[in-house]
Amino acid sequence: MPTAALPKPFDPALAERGLERWRQEAANAPEDLRDWAEAYAASPEGRALLDAVCGNSPYLGQILTRELPFVRRVVTDGYDDAFADLIRTLDAEYGDERNMDRLMTALRIAKRRAALLIGMADIANAWVLEQVTGALSDIAETSVRLASNHLLRRAAEAGTLTLPDPQRPWVGSGLIVLAMGKLGARELNYSSDIDLIVLYDDIVVQTPQPDNLARTFIRIARDLVRIMDERTKDGYVFRTDLRLRPDPGATPLAVSVSAAEIYYGSVGQNWERAAMIKARPIAGDPDAGAHFLRFLEPFVWRRHLDFAAIQDIHSIKRQINAHKGHREVTVNGHDIKVGRGGIREIEFFAQTQQLIFGGRDTRLRIAPTLLANKALCAVGRVPEAAVVELEEAYRFLRRVEHRIQMTDDRQTHQIPADDQGVAHLATFLGYDDAEAFRTDLLAQLGRVEDRYAELFEEAPSLSGPGNLVFTGTDDDPGTVETLRGMGYQDPSRVISVVSTWHRGRYRSTRSGRARELLTELVPAMLAELAKTPAPDEALVKFDNFLGRLPAGVGLFSLFIANPWLLALVAEIMGTAPQLAETLSRNPSLLDAVISPDFFDPLPDREGLRAEYQRVIADARDFEDVLTLSRRWTNDQRFRAGAHILRGITDGDRCGPFLADLADVVVPELATRVEQEFAARHGRVPGGAWVVVAMGKLGSRQLTITSDIDLIVVYEAPPEARMSDGAKALAPNEYYIKLTQRLTNAITAPMADGRLYEVDMRLRPSGNAGPLATSLESFTKYQAKDAWTWEHMALTRARVIGGDPALTAKVESAMRAVLTGPRDPDKTLWDVADMRRRIDKEFGTGNIWDIKYARGGLIDIEFTAQYLQLRHGHDHPKILSIGTAIAIGNAGAAGLLDRDVADELVATLRLWRRVQGFLRLTTAGVLDPGQVSPTLLAGLSRAAFPDEEPAVDFAALDARIRAIAARAHRHFVALVEEPASKLPPPETNEEARLP
Numbered sequence: 001m002p003t004a005a006l007p008k009p010f011d012p013a014l015a016e017r018g019l020e021r022w023r024q025e026a027a028n029a030p031e032d033l034r035d036w037a038e039a040y041a042a043s044p045e046g047r048a049l050l051d052a053v054c055g056n057s058p059y060l061g062q063i064l065t066r067e068l069p070f071v072r073r074v075v076t077d078g079y080d081d082a083f084a085d086l087i088r089t090l091d092a093e094y095g096d097e098r099n100m101d102r103l104m105t106a107l108r109i110a111k112r113r114a115a116l117l118i119g120m121a122d123i124a125n126a127w128v129l130e131q132v133t134g135a136l137s138d139i140a141e142t143s144v145r146l147a148s149n150h151l152l153r154r155a156a157e158a159g160t161l162t163l164p165d166p167q168r169p170w171v172g173s174g175l176i177v178l179a180m181g182k183l184g185a186r187e188l189n190y191s192s193d194i195d196l197i198v199l200y201d202d203i204v205v206q207t208p209q210p211d212n213l214a215r216t217f218i219r220i221a222r223d224l225v226r227i228m229d230e231r232t233k234d235g236y237v238f239r240t241d242l243r244l245r246p247d248p249g250a251t252p253l254a255v256s257v258s259a260a261e262i263y264y265g266s267v268g269q270n271w272e273r274a275a276m277i278k279a280r281p282i283a284g285d286p287d288a289g290a291h292f293l294r295f296l297e298p299f300v301w302r303r304h305l306d307f308a309a310i311q312d313i314h315s316i317k318r319q320i321n322a323h324k325g326h327r328e329v330t331v332n333g334h335d336i337k338v339g340r341g342g343i344r345e346i347e348f349f350a351q352t353q354q355l356i357f358g359g360r361d362t363r364l365r366i367a368p369t370l371l372a373n374k375a376l377c378a379v380g381r382v383p384e385a386a387v388v389e390l391e392e393a394y395r396f397l398r399r400v401e402h403r404i405q406m407t408d409d410r411q412t413h414q415i416p417a418d419d420q421g422v423a424h425l426a427t428f429l430g431y432d433d434a435e436a437f438r439t440d441l442l443a444q445l446g447r448v449e450d451r452y453a454e455l456f457e458e459a460p461s462l463s464g465p466g467n468l469v470f471t472g473t474d475d476d477p478g479t480v481e482t483l484r485g486m487g488y489q490d491p492s493r494v495i496s497v498v499s500t501w502h503r504g505r506y507r508s509t510r511s512g513r514a515r516e517l518l519t520e521l522v523p524a525m526l527a528e529l530a531k532t533p534a535p536d537e538a539l540v541k542f543d544n545f546l547g548r549l550p551a552g553v554g555l556f557s558l559f560i561a562n563p564w565l566l567a568l569v570a571e572i573m574g575t576a577p578q579l580a581e582t583l584s585r586n587p588s589l590l591d592a593v594i595s596p597d598f599f600d601p602l603p604d605r606e607g608l609r610a611e612y613q614r615v616i617a618d619a620r621d622f623e624d625v626l627t628l629s630r631r632w633t634n635d636q637r638f639r640a641g642a643h644i645l646r647g648i649t650d651g652d653r654c655g656p657f658l659a660d661l662a663d664v665v666v667p668e669l670a671t672r673v674e675q676e677f678a679a680r681h682g683r684v685p686g687g688a689w690v691v692v693a694m695g696k697l698g699s700r701q702l703t704i705t706s707d708i709d710l711i712v713v714y715e716a717p718p719e720a721r722m723s724d725g726a727k728a729l730a731p732n733e734y735y736i737k738l739t740q741r742l743t744n745a746i747t748a749p750m751a752d753g754r755l756y757e758v759d760m761r762l763r764p765s766g767n768a769g770p771l772a773t774s775l776e777s778f779t780k781y782q783a784k785d786a787w788t789w790e791h792m793a794l795t796r797a798r799v800i801g802g803d804p805a806l807t808a809k810v811e812s813a814m815r816a817v818l819t820g821p822r823d824p825d826k827t828l829w830d831v832a833d834m835r836r837r838i839d840k841e842f843g844t845g846n847i848w849d850i851k852y853a854r855g856g857l858i859d860i861e862f863t864a865q866y867l868q869l870r871h872g873h874d875h876p877k878i879l880s881i882g883t884a885i886a887i888g889n890a891g892a893a894g895l896l897d898r899d900v901a902d903e904l905v906a907t908l909r910l911w912r913r914v915q916g917f918l919r920l921t922t923a924g925v926l927d928p929g930q931v932s933p934t935l936l937a938g939l940s941r942a943a944f945p946d947e948e949p950a951v952d953f954a955a956l957d958a959r960i961r962a963i964a965a966r967a968h969r970h971f972v973a974l975v976e977e978p979a980s981k982l983p984p985p986e987t988n989e990e991a992r993l994p
Contacts, residue, residue, distance in 0.1 A: 005125045006048045009055020010427040018054025019047075021065040029068055036072050046075075052123055056428040059409040063116045070113050079121040083135055086113060087142055094146055103150055104227055107143045108234035114139040119190070119406050122399075123428075129395050132402065136188040141179065141282045143237050144196070145170075147227040148177055148283035151220045160216040162206040174205035175220065175284030176257070176292055180244045184278035185367040189398065191405035191412075193239035195473075197279070198224065198254040201288040214252065221253035239411065243473035244275055247503050249496075257292055264299045267504030269515065271471030274351040276300045277358075278367040302359040331438045332422060334445075335477055336397050336404075337413035341445030343401065345452040346394050349373070352455070353381055370394060386451050393444040400441065403428045415441075468523050470498045486530040493536065497543050498522055508552030517556035521566070525559075528567050532574020533932030541573040545584040555590065565593060571645060575934065576920040578705055579641045582634060586752050589638045598639060599648060605660040608636070612664050622676050626745055629665055630752040636661050641704050641920050647941055651916015652909045655701035662697055662708055662756065666746065667801025669755075673742045682725020684734050689714040689772070690802030690810055691742070694762045698796035699881050701912060703919045707757035708746075711764075711797075712739045712772040713810050735772035743771075762793050775809055782817045788830035791817060792865040796881050818868060819876045825982050831866045832979030835859070835971075847961050848926035850915040855964030857915070859971040860908045863887065866975055871895050884908055900970055907967045910943060914960075917942035928957060 009015035019041060026037035040046035054061035064071060074082040090110045097103040118135050121127040127135070152169035155161040164172035180195035182188045198221040200213070207213055221242065228240040242248070245255050246263035255263075264272070276296055281289025336342045350372035358364040361379055366372045370391050376382040401413055403425055416422050419434075426437035467478030475495050483491035501518055504510045509518060525542070532538040549555060559566040569590070572579045583589055592598060603611070615632045619625045640657055643649045649657075670691055695709035696702050716731035723729050729737065739760075746755045764773050764781040773781070782794070794814055799807040835858065842852040851857045864886040868879055871890070878889040884905045891901025917939060918926055931939070931953045940950040943960065950956040 006052040006123065007056060007428055007430045009051040010424045011055050012051075014058065014061070015051040015055030018061045018065060019050055021061075022050060022054075022068075025065055025068050033068055033072065037068050040072075040075065049120065049124070053120065056123075056403075056424070057119070057406045057408075060116060060119045060406055063112055067113060067116060070116070074117050074120065079117060079126055083114070083117055083138075086110060086117070087138060090142055090146070095149070097146070097150055098153065100150065100154075100223075100227065103146065104230070104232060104237075105234055107146065107227065107237045108232065111139060111143065111237045112235060115190075115409075122190075122402055123406075129398055130186075133182070133187045133189070133398070136190065136192070137179075137183055137186040140183055140188055140194050140238050143228060144177060144179075144194070144224070145283040147224050148175060148220075150227075151223050152284075154223075155216055155220060160207060160209050160212055162208060164206065170284055170286070172204065172206070172287075173285045174201040174203075174288050175199075175217070176201065176281060176289040177224075177283035178289065178292075179278075179280045179282040180275055181278055183282070184280040185369065187368060189405060190402040191409050193241050193411060194228070195241050195244050196224075197245045198242060199245075199257055199260055199292065200254055201257040201285070201292070203257070204285065204288050214254070214256070217254035217256075218252045225253070241473065244272075247505070248473065249500065249503075250505065257288070260292070261295055264296060267510060267512075267515075268299055269471070269502055270355065273300045273355055274348075277351055277354055277365070277372075280367065300355075300358075301362075301365060302355075331415055331441055332419065333417040334415045334441075335413050336400055336415065336441075336445075338476055338478065339445075341393075341447075341449035341452070343394065343397050343413075345448050346373075346390050346397075349390060349452055349455055350376065357381055389447045390451060393448045396440070396444050397448075400425070400429065468526065470495060470502060470522065483526070486526065486535070488526075488530065488535050488539075490536055494526070494539060497539060498526075500543075501546060506547050506549065506552075508546050508549035508555070511551075511553060514552035514556060517553065517560065521556055521559055524563065524566060525570065528570030529574055531934070532570065533934045534574065538570065538574030541577070541580045541584070542570070545569075545573065545580070545587065548584050549587050555587065558590070558594065562594060565590065568593065568642065568646075572642070575938065576641060576645055577923045578920055579638060579645070582638055582641075582753070586631070586634055588631075589635055592635045592639060593642070599643070599646070602640060602643065602649065602654070602657045605663060608660055609664045612668065616668070622672060625669070625672050626748070626755075627750060627752065629669060630750055630755050633661060633665055633755055634752055637704055644704070644916055644942075645920055645938075647945070650913040650942060650945065651703060651919070652701075652912035654916060655696075655703070655912060658702035658704070658706070659693075659697055659700035662693070662702065663800050665755065666691060666693075666708070666710075669745050670742055670801050673745050674738060677738050677741055678725065680725055681727050681729050681734060681737075682723040684716050684723050684731050685720045687714060687716040687720055687723075687731060687734070688803030688806040689735055689738065690799050690806050692797055692810065693800045694793055694797050695759070696796075697800075698798050699883055701883070703916055705919045707759050709759045709762050710743075711760060711762060712742070713775055713778050713806070714772050715775040715806050715809070732770065732772070732774070735774075736770055739771040762790070764790075775806065775813070778810070779813045782813065783820075786817075788827055788869070789834050791869055792831070792834075792862070794818060795865045795868045795879070795886070796883075798881050815876075815879070818872045818879055821873045822869060823985075824870055826985045827866065827869050828975065828979045829982050829985055831862055831869075832976050835862055835975070844925075846925060846928065847957070847964050848914075848918065848928060850911045850918070853964060855907075855966070855968035855971070857908070857911050859967055860887075860904055860911070863904060863971055863974055864890075867895055896974075904967060904970060907963055910963065913942045913945070914939070928953070 022037065022041055026034045026041070029037060041050060050064070053064050073085070077085065090106065094103055094106045097106070114135065118127075118132055121135075122132045149169050152161065152163060152173050152175060153166070156163045156166060156169065161173070163169050176199040178184070178197040178199065180197060182192055183194045183196075188194070198217070200217040202213065205213060207216065209216070225240045225242065228237045230236065242253055245251060245253075246260050246268075251259070277300060279293060279296070281293070338344045347369050350369050353376055354364050354366075354372055357376075357379070363379060364372070364375050366375050373382060373387045373390055377384050377387045400415075404412060404415070407424070407428070416425060422438070423434040426434040429437060431437040467476055467482050469476040469479045475492050479495060480491040483494050488494050500506075501509045502515055504515065509515055526539075529535050529538045529542060546552070559569075569583070572583060612629075612632060616625050616628050619628055637658065640649070640654050644651060644654055674689075690713050692698075692711045692713060693708065694711060696706050697708045697710075702708070712735065714731070714735040720731055723731075723734050743758045743760065746758050748754065760771060761767055763769050763771070764778060764786070782791070794817055797814055799810055838852070838858060839854070843854075844852050847853045847856070849856070861883050864883045867890045868886055871893070872879055875893050875895065878886060878893050878895065880886040880889060887896065887901050887904050887908070890896040891898045921935060921938065933951075936951070936953050936956065937949040940947075940956055943956070
């Protein structure tokens with residue numbers, strides 16, 4: 001070989017050490033080999049080769065100096081004959097090998113020698129690119145074939161397979177090993193791994209153990225990877241990747257042909273169609289392999305493509321951040337495979353057009369990249385100038401790729417990150433000047449980039465701020481960088497989740513049209529989720545949402561037509577876990593969002609009642625009423641939550657709306673339940689019942705997540721002994737069971753969830769008392785047996801449904817209790833003692849636990865309740881179910897300083913706004929150490945809507961603590977301090993609070 005063709009050694013000292021090793025090996029060799037080795041090293045040709053190899057590639061240098069006999073054969077016979085003899089010998093000596101260890105050793109030695117031979121031929125420019133990649137592909141294919149035959153014989157000997165022709169185990173075996181990617185196209189790079197798909201034709205395979213069929217071929221696939229991939233003292237053969245098989249995250253290493261056919265026929269993706277262009281059977285049963293590829297032809301080569309399918313093919317390219325006409329590429333660290341202007345762009349240039357036009361034109365069904373481009377040119381799809389430029393660039397970049405990999409046998413495609421590494425690479429490529437290499441590289445990358453950007457330049461980018469590629473099996477480095485820049489902490493997880501959508505594992509993404517629409521949506525979706533406090537968690541919630549969707553096309557089309565809706569859903573997923581859970585459970589809620597009036601002011605009670613009646617008018621039976629009630633109520637709650645999230649309303653103003661919602665639905669259900677109940681048990685003659693709301697529902701200040709506190713009071717005349725139905729019941733049993741039916745109707749989990757959680761512990765005697773209480777027992781209990789805390793609860797009680805006459809009696813009885821005379825000192829002491837016991841059990845130093853923190857909701861509510869009980873007898877006008885109104889009334893009556901009253905009301909409204917927002921945006925209590933900037937802004941707006949949002953959580957926290965401290969001081973001054981001066985009453989309230 002001419003020495004001028006060989007590169008100079010970048011590291012002369014390294015070259016000298018290589019020469020020394022060569023001479024040491026020669027000294028220990030047989031005489032004829034020693035003489036040849038010494039003479040070769042002394043010759044200009046030999047010395048130039050040794051310097052070029054050892055001075056540039058530590059990896060090849062090590063092989064060269066330990067393989068003297070093989071090097072002599074290469075030099076003597078020439079590259080072509082020596083390589084042919086290597087493959088021939090491997091086949092002849094190990095074609096029938098029964099011992100796996102011996103086979104693994106032989107394959108590793110052959111690969112080592114092939115790597116040396118191919119490297120020498122490539123460095124010396126003795127072989128063109130096709131010869132280099134073809135030889136690498138040949139050694140890989142031969143190795144896979146020998147390993148597969150060995151494993152088939154092994155399975156037959158173990159009795160798990162029956163081979164029709166044991167001497168030729170591949171014949172009729174049903175095993176299919178497809179070479180994919182560069183091996184399939186015979187374009188393997190120097191340190192490439194090999195992409196395989198292992199299949200078995202379950203119709204062809206013969207086995208005495210049909211139940212073990214899958215396990216048999218999974219074992220073959222696993223052992224095939226081991227033979228090829230496992231590192232031993234002799235190295236490895238090829239790194240082997242089986243992830244191009246159908247849905248690798250959900251399928252075994254070996255897939256049956258039946259399962260593969262179903263997959264590709266239903267959810268196979270366009271990028272998999274592109275990958276299958278290069279698929280080629282290289283081992284196992286050739287007939288079964290050919291039959292499978294014939295089956296795949298309609299999947300890969302579609303004769304008719306609709307516009308959406310073409311757009312999806314285009315999206316394979318459009319997800320990459322392609323640019324034209326300006327250069328931002330730097331040489332150092334650039335990835336020449338997947339980076340801008342790299343090898344992948346040349347491959348995609350061919351493949352995307354092959355997918356579009358190859359269905360009708362069989363001339364385009366060609367695996368090798370350069371031949372595919374020439375075929376596209378021949379049929380008039382690509383200009384000749386583009387083909388010429390791309391071929392020149394492809395050959396240049398593949399040569400650079402090989403030199404990078406030869407240096408240390410690393411599967412990398414990156415130019416060295418440091419200048420010395422770039423200079424080394426330039427020398428290895430034969431450049432005298434690193435700058436000349438940089439100039440040539442940038443020129444080639446630029447040409448590829450321009451041609452690639454021209455390809456679909458009429459289509460808008462799908463890449464967003466950078467690459468957003470979710471095809472293939474390896475994480476795209478540009479996509480990882482893009483996602484990290486967007487704020488995602490675990491880009492690989494994001495890529496895995498999005499890839500799962502495209503694999504059609506969810507009902508919503510099973511159709512091709514749904515996946516095509518999703519491809520268009522993903523960049524915008526990820527961008528919106530990235531705006532939330534924790535994008536990774538938001539993505540998980542969105543994934544859960546998609547997983548529960550019954551279908552995707554309609555919703556995805558809706559998102560494309562209404563980008564603001566996608567932004568709202570992303571905001572919900574990222575900042576409102578309660579709404580996110582509701583939406584995931586009932587995706588049809590989004591139907592309401594797109595109605596024109598969704599963000600109009602929330603309706604009043606009469607508006608709600610009219611709409612609710614219209615909805616349940618379509619109910620066919622009681623079950624329908626329950627279903628429709630849940631769906632409609634969830635719609636309204638979701639709407640209220642969205643209003644709070646968007647700042648249209650707040651937790652304080654929304655409380656009455658949410659109470660109106662319950663006021664409309666619960667009484668209607670009570671009526672329907674009673675009708676259903678009466679059909680079986682009749683009615684109590686002269687009897688009546690009412691539903692009393694307590695707690696937050698009673699005070700008309702529900703939150704999105706509130707349960708509802710209810711009690712039931714009934715009345716039956718003394719003469720009414722039994723109900724008049726077929727299954728007659730005594731009055732007390734009748735109303736207790738009727739109450740059970742009502743609570744079941746409200747709380748039963750259905751497809752749309754529960755209507756409300758119901759708490760009935762505020763009834764007389766709490767959990768120890770009957771579910772329904774007669775008016776007589778209720779009145780007597782409240783007059784004689786009720787604890788002070790039960791009278792406090794009564795200040796927020798109101799009848800929301802039932803018999804009008806009984807309603808008047810119950811309201812009169814409750815008012816009589818609240819306006820009756822009572823011992824002021826005992827009331828004061830009891831209120832203080834209850835607050836002390838609550839603080840002992842639930843006390844917290846976290847001011848954002850709005851309910852229990854000192855100065856929070858309980859302190860202000862207890863203040864209002866104490867004032868009503870203390871002064872209700874002399875000042876009945878102060879009574880009100882609304883805490884704010886009651887405090888205002890006390891101030892107006894002179895029972896509370898007006899300034900204090902105003903401050904407490906303002907603080908109460910602040911707490912309600914904050915609590916309403918936190919109920920949406922946090923699961924549990926806010927952790928002050930986990931407040932993101934987005935959450936801080938929303939929290940600040942909720943707390944102080946008329947001010948600019950706070951940018952410092954510490955300042956907001958300090959301000960909130962100061963407000964709470966003042967409210968606490970007022971409670972101390974009004975209740976705790978005067979109570980501390982009193983002796984304990986004779987009857988202490990030891991009853992545990994509900």
